[in-house]
Amino acid sequence: MQDYSRVRQLLQARRAGHALPQALYSDAEAFDFDMRAIFWRQWVLVGLEAELPQPGAAMALTVGTSPIVVLRDRAGEIRGFHNSCRHRGAMVCPPGRSQRQVLVCPYHQWTYDLTGRLLKARRMQAAFDPDAHPLRPVHVGRVAGAIYVCLAENAPPFDVFAAGLAPLLAPHDLANAKLAHEHVFVERGNWKLVMENARECYHCAARHPDLALAFPAEVRAHFAADEAGHTDRFNARMAQAGLAVGPTMGDWWQAIRFPLNEGVVSLTMDGKHAVRRLMVEHEAGDVGSVRWACEPNAFCHAVADHVFLFTAEPSGPQETIVTAKWFVHKDAVEGEDYHVESLVALWLTTNLQDIELVENNQKGVNSAGYVPGPYCEEAESLVMRFVDWYEREACGALERMG
Numbered sequence: 160m161q162d163y164s165r166v167r168q169l170l171q172a173r174r175a176g177h178a179l180p181q182a183l184y185s186d187a188e189a190f191d192f193d194m195r196a197i198f199w200r201q202w203v204l205v206g207l208e209a210e211l212p213q214p215g216a217a218m219a220l221t222v223g224t225s226p227i228v229v230l231r232d233r234a235g236e237i238r239g240f241h242n243s244c245r246h247r248g249a250m251v252c253p254p255g256r257s258q259r260q261v262l263v264c265p266y267h268q269w270t271y272d273l274t275g276r277l278l279k280a281r282r283m284q285a286a287f288d289p290d291a292h293p294l295r296p297v298h299v300g301r302v303a304g305a306i307y308v309c310l311a312e313n314a315p316p317f318d319v320f321a322a323g324l325a326p327l328l329a330p331h332d333l334a335n336a337k338l339a340h341e342h343v344f345v346e347r348g349n350w351k352l353v354m355e356n357a358r359e360c361y362h363c364a365a366r367h368p369d370l371a372l373a374f375p376a377e378v379r380a381h382f383a384a385d386e387a388g389h390t391d392r393f394n395a396r397m398a399q400a401g402l403a404v405g406p407t408m409g410d411w412w413q414a415i416r417f418p419l420n421e422g423v424v425s426l427t428m429d430g431k432h433a434v435r436r437l438m439v440e441h442e443a444g445d446v447g448s449v450r451w452a453c454e455p456n457a458f459c460h461a462v463a464d465h466v467f468l469f470t471a472e473p474s475g476p477q478e479t480i481v482t483a484k485w486f487v488h489k490d491a492v493e494g495e496d497y498h499v500e501s502l503v504a505l506w507l508t509t510n511l512q513d514i515e516l517v518e519n520n521q522k523g524v525n526s527a528g529y530v531p532g533p534y535c536e537e538a539e540s541l542v543m544r545f546v547d548w549y550e551r552e553a554c555g556a557l558e559r560m561g
């Protein structure tokens with residue numbers, strides 16, 4: 160394995176409170192390091208259980224460029240595997256969602272059941288032991304209907320995160336959600352630039368005028384109480400309705416139920432519910448948003464009428480694939496209770512605006528004259544939290560590598 164001496168030097172050169180050195184946003188070596196040190200070690204959000212509604216439902220995707228498959232087995236259990244055949248490594252499940260009785264490798268037809276056990280391997284010699292060649296599992300963590308995976312041999316603790324998030328999400332009943340729409344964006348920017356963009360609203364007032372109508376874009380220190388008492392009144396109302404507001408926070412996550420702007424009940428263009436069949440009936444669906452964000456690569460919003468998931472999958476040193484998903488109540492009928500267009504308009508617009516910002520950021524970072532500048536402590540506190548977390552994880556990984 161590489162010793163990543165250049166990454167070591169770059170991390171040592173980083174000034175506290177400042178953006179990262181250029182090569183950490185652009186180099187192939189740093190990218191390769193990030194996959195091993197970050198994406199193959201951490202819990203990563205893959206979606207909601209509602210995406211795997213029945214036994215045999217499977218979802219194949221990549222986590223830090225490494226293919227995995229997540230599925231619901233015949234007993235209803237959610238399982239995850241490295242999507243790599245135990246024969247010569249071909250992917251056993253095609254990318255995307257599908258329905259499977261078994262997993263048949265397309266290369267030489269080795270066949271696995273939904274628990275990963277190898278059922279058939281044609282013409283193999285008598286000494287071959289199929290039981291010694293199951294698909295390799297990955298860790299699966301579940302919280303309130305959301306699925307996380309971890310590719311590490313020893314996964315970091317998940318329970319504290321799950322215990323903190325579950326009460327916030329419980330009223331949203333994600334188990335009874337359905338996927339209403341999915342949009343995949345390819346962004347020509349390093350994954351860390353994508354996430355830095357997603358962790359601040361310093362740019363929102365000027366660059367996301369629609370989002371800023373719904374969202375407290377200028378609140379001091381992100382979700383801190385505002386001076387007009389809006390947050391206090393909201394918290395008192397939620398307490399009365401029996402809805403948890405948090406916040407809950409750990410090294411790699413933060414979650415809170417926070418109030419949207421005055422008169423706004425959903426994260427939509429007009430601030431109104433886009434879905435008639437609500438996921439949360441309390442307070443006539445005026446329950447703010449539960450925002451939960453997890454390092455390395457996700458943020459989500461659960462409002463009364465829908466849930467929005469954003470995940471960023473690195474695909475190259477200067478390319479990231481962002482997946483946006485919108486979920487609604489499983490009984491909501493498209494065309495009657497909601498129209499996809501109005502459901503997705505706000506985040507779709509916001510993401511398209513962010514792509515422009517991220518791609519422009521990458522180009523400028525690649526400049527011969529780039530010098531990492533200071534973050535705004537008030538408006539970019541969550542970016543600083545992200546970058547500091549990255550630095551800690553990266554240094555920890557380098558130490559383990561020796």
Ligand code: FES
Nearest residue numbers: 244246247264267
């Ligand atoms: S690589 Fe899967 S059967 Fe040969």
Ligand SMILES: [Fe+2]
Nearest residue numbers: 356362367513
């Ligand atoms: Fe943005």
